[in-house]
Structure formats: C-alpha cells, structure tokens
Amino acid sequence: MSVPYNHKVIEKKWRENWEKNPVNVNDGKKEKYYCLDMFPYPSGNGLHVGHWRGYVISDVWSRYKMLKGYYIIHPMGWDAFGLPAENYAIKMGVHPAKSTAENVKNIKRQIKEIAAVYDWDMEVNTTDPEFYKWTQWIFVKMFKEGLAYQKEMPINWCPSCKTGLANEEVVNGKCERCGADVTKKNLKQWMLRITKYADRLLDDLDKLDWPEKVKKMQTDWIGKSYGAEVDFPVEGREDKITVYTTRPDTLHGATFMVLAPEHALAKELATEECREAVEKYIYEASMKSNVDRLQDKEKTGVFTGTYAINPLNGAKVPIWLSDYVLADYGTGAIMCVPAHDDRDFEFATKFNIPIIQVIAKDGQQIENMTEAYTEAAGTMINSGEWNGMESSVLKKEAPMMIEKKGIGRKTTNYKLRDWVFSRQRYWGEPIPIVHCPDCGAVPVPEEELPLLLPKVDSYQPTGTGESPLAAIDEWVNTTCPCCGKPAKRETNTMPQWAGSSWYFLRYVDNKNKEELVSKEKAQKYLPVDMYIGGVEHAVLHLLYSRFYTKFLNDIGVVDFDEPFIKLFNQGMITGKNGIKMSKSKGNVVSPDDLVRDYGCDSLRMYELFVGPPELDSEWDDRGIDGVYRFLNRFWNLVMDSKEANVSETKDMLKLRHRMVHDITQRLESFSLNTVISGFMEYTNKFQDIAKKQGGIDKTTLETAVVLLAPFAPHMASELWEALGHEDGIFNQTWPDYDEEAMKDDEIEIAVQLNGKMKTTITVAADVSKEDAIAAGKAALGDKLTGNIIKEIYVPGRIVNIVAK
C-alpha cells in the first residue's frame, strides 16, 4: 500500500508552490478568455457555502479554458461603497474606510481558501480614490454629453435609509435594500439619461448569449410599446389634452378620459361645482405611498365637470381624475374605451359611464357586456368610416391615419425611466459638480479628479434630502472652476451601482494613472467572455453596466458596446427546506470547517455535485463524504497502478476515449454535477479492471488526472508529479477523444414486445437490421405469439416487435 491521501499536506504544498509560480501565464497562449465573477460586497459576515459555488463554477471554467490553451483573465475585487459600512459607522463610530478594509482582508482570506486562479495583481476596490477617480470621470463625461442632468421631481424615497432611490431599487413598492415602504419626496436630483439608450439596450439583447429569463426581464423593464398620441380639444378652453394609447383602433369607443391626479391641468379643469371634490382627491392621492396606491384594488376617481371632444367623431367625453393613471408614463392622460380595456371597464361600470363596443367579437355585438373584450381581433363597428375594417390591421394603420388627419401622431413609449443618481448618504463617490450662482452646475475639472470624499464628524443621514457632506462648510464652500467666484459643492453622493457599472473594464489596467483603461489593453483583454453571478441583478447592475459600456463606446474609450458576451446565473444554495441562508435564520454553513476536515478539493467538487449549477440546491453536509471517498479511491487507484506498470489494453483505450468524450461534453454543456458523477463512474470501472489486471496503464491515469485538474487542482497536481512529471499539470492540454476508438465490437440491445421491454441480446455492433430482428425474435421465444404487425430496429438501441 502506498501513501494515503492527505489533503492537509498536499493542499498546503501546492498553495505555496502556486504562490511562487503562478499557473496562469500569458506566454504563447493563442487567445485571451475573460471569465468574471460578480464582485462581492465585503460584508462583515464572511462567506458561506453558497458564495463558494459561484466562485468554484467560474474557477473550474477558467481552468478548463486554460487547459484549452487560453490566457485567462480571472480577477477579483470589491464593491465596497454602500450602506452596511455606513450604518456600522453610525453605530460604532468607526470610519467606513476602516471597517471596509478589515472586511476586505477577511473575505480575501476566505476567498483564497477556494484556491481559484485569481490574478490578485488586478484587484480593484470601488472605494479606492484611484478607482473612483474614474467613476467620477465618467460622470463628468456624461454631464458634458448632456446625459447627466438635474431635475426637481417627486422621487422614490426610502424613509428608513433616508435616501432617494432609482426606479430599479423599488421592489413591490418597497426599498430593495431594507424593505421599508417607499414614499414620494420632491427633491432636486441628478439623473442619468438612460432612456436615450432604451432602443439600443433593447435591440442589442439579441447579440447576447444570456439566459432568456434575464433578457426577458430587461425587455419588460424597458417596456417598449407602439401606439399614438391623440389630441383631445377641451370644451370651452383653448388647450388640448394629449393622451397616449396603444389601441388607436378603438378611438370611436372612447367614452371618457382620465388624467393622473398629478397632471398639470388637473386642478384647472375643475368646474365650480366640482372644485372641492377634485382638490380633495388630488390631495389624498398625494398622501398615498406607492404601496397604498398599489394595494387599492377598487378604482377611485372624481369627475372634473369638464368635457373634452373626441377629435374623430366630435363626441363629448367627460374628463375624470384617477390615480390608476400614472403621471410619469406617456402623457399622464388616457382616453378610456371601457368596451375594450379591463381597467376602463371597471371604472365605467362603477361610475355609470356609457360603454360603446367598437370591435365585434366573432362577428357579433355583445349584449350586456360583463367584461371588456381586449383582443384586437374582429371587425370594426360603431366606428364611422372605419366600420368593416379588421381591428388587428387598423391597430397598426390607425396611428398614420390619425397623423394624416392632424389630430395626433404615431409614437412609441417606454416603461424605462431615467436613472435617479443622487443619494443623500455619506459612503459613496461625491458627485463632482460645483454649483455657481453665475455659471450654474459646473463639473470639477478632469485633472482635479478624484474629488476626495472628506471626513465627517457625523455619518448620520440628515433625512432632509441633504447628505451628511452638507454639514462640512470647509468642503462645501469652494470656488467656481469656471469664473472663480465663491460657489458650493454638490453634496449628494453616487449610488452603489456607479462603481459596479464599469469595474470589469478596470481590472485589466488597474494601475493606469492616465486613462480609465488603455486602448491597447482594452483591445487585448476585453470584453468579458463569461460572466457568472446570481440572477438578482437582472435589471439593476446588468442593465446599468450595459448602459455605461455603450456610453464609453460612444465616447471612444472602448471599441465594443456590450460588456458581457455570455452570462451564467448560478442557482442559490439554501439551507434545509429551501430556506435562504442567513445569520438570523441560523442556517448558515461556513466553508471553513469543511475545508479543514475534507480539504478544498472535496468541497470544490461537492459544490458542483449538489445539483445542476443553474438551479437552487439545498445544502446537506453529509453528501460531501461521497466526493471525499471518491477522491480517496481515485488517489489509491493512481498510486497503486503507478507501481503495477501495466500496459494498455484495447478495452482500456476504449474506456479512456469515452471518458474524455463524456467529461468534455458534459463540461461544455455546463452540466457540472454530471461531470462529477462521470468521474465517479469511470473511476468505479477502472477499479474493477484494476482488480482483474493489477492496475491501469499510465496513459489512462495521466489522462484522467488532467481531466480532474480543473476540479481538484491540488490532488491533480500532486498525482501528476507522482506520475513522474516535473512540468506543472496546468501546462498540459485538455485531451482529445477519437470517436472511432470509442466503438464497441459487440453491443447489448434491448428487445421489446409491443413496446414493453422483455429481454436483452448481444449482437455485433454493425449488425444488419434483419439479423438484429431475427435475434430479437429468437430471444423472445415463446412469448412471441400472434401475427407480427411491425418490426422496428433502432441501430445500437432497441428491437421492437409488434404482434397481435
């Protein structure tokens, strides 16, 4: 018996070795491959086994690509601005920079336990002034291009975090971070004009090798719709009210109109008799939070007393106000066609407004409608000159017809809103703008960046809409970069998404003092080929990053306009019963003990073995014994066979090529859990053979060890050395397989009678159909009765005799 597997000894040995001689080097590699993890927030809680999974997946993939001959870009960094560090500062009085640095140190130590091939020379940290200099620089560039602008408007406000939020950060009316009900607050905000990129963000999704789910979520978030704006004159007034509709075909059926309570004309339109009710309604709507507004299922509304004129047929339509119309979508006003829209139907029914059907369903006018008919399918009725047209055709043509008549225009709309970019908090990048009484908002000159985040006495958010920075007079008071007169600094900071929107570009040139990234390095190493992370950023980080990349492409910083070619969302690791791991639930499994007891290689493999990488998996500690036993068996097999020195047999050659084939195919299709079972299956087969012939030939052993290297790099390195190689295993190339060599001479196939499996037969691999069927019949023997109706032979698989 040779030396038993001792993970402690060999893992320590190879870590030290790799520290001195990194395995990922650029010499003579054909191409780069950039495999990126979503960088972590350096939380004080440390890593659990769920975090490990993503990092293991990306590392296995990186090492596989390395063996395929690529030079790997595989960096790691820290998304370190944000509220937890700031809240900790408020509670403990420790400067966020200090607690962040400590957390980074701890998490980095934990990440190093994974033994991934991260290139730590590339490390970035979003809170490093040399990094956020460029985050600010991008903002200045956007300002100069008119993409960053200020606007006073009611924005989403989290009363608990005491800061404004972007639309993307509000989930079901609640703060994405803390879960508090989001309210509205009127604030002057910095906004980024992401809507200018709406079409490109939508269209370019086609180019991406991303999960359909994420593409769909982004498509829906952008929410492009096609329709028309129609101008309704107001009776007794000069102004018109413009509505947006996606169903201009139903214009004849518009029997009323609804304005959002926030609409500019809402108050003005109220007649003497209605004024009191209208003002009350507007006031009440303004007091409702997002959550209230969402939860009110019953429609409410108030009549203004004023009428508009349907520009197509001159009909008088009453103008109502209701909070089911959103002020910031379309024009904040809609025409209502109760016969063909669920919401309008509900409203009309409640307030006794006439319902006029304009599309015949199945050629019929519906008597006593009980619900709206919302499909654009049927013939137009009650629609004047449009009568008899097909509604689906008219729906497309109506915008042009309306435009010709001069009563409206064809238009498109988006759900996507501009990005509210100011945060009234301390721990973020200061927005590099100076407000001058004469020159207005002036950007800090690029050569003066970074604009450092100053130290404050109190990190406490003020809650007034100003950030804690506003309290530092010596920082706030400055001079205008433009005219030199006294001026004040912008005191809001950027959202946490600012740094993460472009960090992946910086890794490859993280020490560049002159440029965000040099042209040469960008060309050589970018963009990201594979991006691995959770699905929770589908419309946040992943949308913002695409926007930033397109902008940087437009101003010539990079020559590509999509940051991540391929995206993989790994599933979450949960505790028992699918409960998310969290400190408060007490179900967090730390990798530290497992690494100590079983070794890094075992944990790496078990992380993959728990289930398909794209699905959530429940963690069960006991399962790791299985891979640990496997690694021991594999170790013993190689060590024992090494001594035996047997020569290669035809059977072994066949098995070897099949192993390479199976492992490669499963890896390529990202079925990482079955790659691990594949290793176990082949090792079991090899063990059986070794028992008979005393060992396994050296070529097969070497091949298996190379295949195992991305998964269990320590053991593979040690075994590779034990097999007598002085060059490292990661200098080897991934083995090829030969389909011919995989073939059997004889094969076992199933024999079915009437589609039911009865027995098996062994036949020559190249057996003819006739011979196979004859053999099948013979095997069925007495069971085969009645007349044979059909005989089926699927080569290499099955013989089926159909008899009655």
Next chain:
RNA sequence: GCGGAUGUGGCGGAAUGGCAGACGCAGUAGACUCAAAAUCUACCGGGGGUGACUUCGUGCGGGUUCAAGUCCCGCCAUCCGCACCA
C-alpha cells in the same frame, strides 16, 4: 391577473423520443476488528411469487407514437419575476 421555472425512490439527483432511477447520500446484511471507526462485499421504488419471473410506477387527466419522464392539449402544486405602463 400576466410571464417564467420546477415537479422522478427515504433524500440530492441521472436519462440526443428507445432497457426509468446513472452517480452519490442515508439505510440493511456480511467481511475485517477484542471492539469501534475507516475500508471492502452484497442488497436497496411499490405489489405478487420460494424462484426463473410478473405487474404497477416519473404531480393529475387526456392525446400523438411501434415506443413518452421526454412531444402536444387541459389541469394542479411549489418557487421566482412583473404587476393599474393605457
């Protein structure tokens, strides 16, 4: 309400329309041991049969096919996303 994903032994899961349950965990029996652990061997979906075998079985109900976990239609459950966007 709309959209998506998932549903297979005690458990995690595997199956280009072709022998369901690979691989592993847990379990049972045996070997080794003074004993235990580790390791090794065998068994390990349900019913029936001493047995060779037989029959049922992939959430439920239909359908297509020589053949369905897999394809089609209709449901149910769980999870996720969106949610008055006109």
